[in-house]
Amino acid sequence: MQPAIRSGTMGVRVKNSYNRTAAGTFIKAQRDMSKVLVTSIVLKPNVTLVDIISTRMMGQYGFLATVFEAFRVHKLSVDVVATSEKLPDIESELGQLKLDLDKIATVAYRRNLAIVSLICNVQRTSRILENVFDVLDSCGINVVRMSQGASKTNISLVVEGADGQKAVLALHKRFFEDSSPV
Structure with a gap:
């Protein structure tokens, strides 16, 4: 995949072997992030x-x-x-x-904590965090700590372990299922 991406002109389509009719994900070197807040949400459970x-x-x-x-x-x-x-x-x-x-x-x-990481357009941190805290507050989930990655592509939130999955599902709904929070 890396040689194709490095070429700058060629992309790679990743397909779901369990759902062959799905469009899959197209990965390319550059992406227009002007209208995208979050591209992925990841949960790491059982952290201290x-x-x-x-x-x-x-x-x-x-x-x-x-x-x-x-x-x-x-x-x-x-x-x-x-x-x-x-x-x-x-x-x-x-x-x-x-x-x-x-x-x-x-x-x-x-x-017994969890890290919820948002892979995102960190240049729009205020808008992202506005949505994140609105969602988590409405679910009764408290953020214990937060950190922004030096790579400027992720924001990590530490929450109670019991709230980790609930946080991911609620954030997924806001950023990927609801009308665009942009």
């Missing part, structure tokens, strides 16, 4: 939020390097990172990580 709180982070270089080194040593992947000057929040699986992180910060965990 790790709050790492340290006043030592303020104005210090290397703090996050130390945090990520602890994740590397314990062979844990990091899915989403949201930082402020005082607080990095990291969602990942746990292990013996707490022992290392307790040496440099106060660490708190929240288990």
Whole structure:
């Protein structure tokens, strides 16, 4: 698929082998995103939020390097990172990580959460988030954390694990089934 996309002129059609009459998805190098808010919604269940709180982070270089080194040593992947000057929040699986992180910060965990990621036109973040929060509020779903990807193609929301599937279905209805929220 990548050589076809890289050519810039050739696209690839992906078909559904369970529904051969369906049109499938046509993938090409460029897409007109001017009228599209969200192209995909993805759910990652069973995540843990790790709050790492340290006043030592303020104005210090290397703090996050130390945090990520602890994740590397314990062979844990990091899915989403949201930082402020005082607080990095990291969602990942746990292990013996707490022992290392307790040496440099106060660490708190929240288990049984889910990450809902919207693959989207991040240049229209305000419009997307307006719709997202309207939908989730109407469903009684609270957003625990959120992060915008550095690639400018996704927004990730952390919600209670029990609300993950409900959030995806409600957001799918808004962005793909209802009249366009554009």
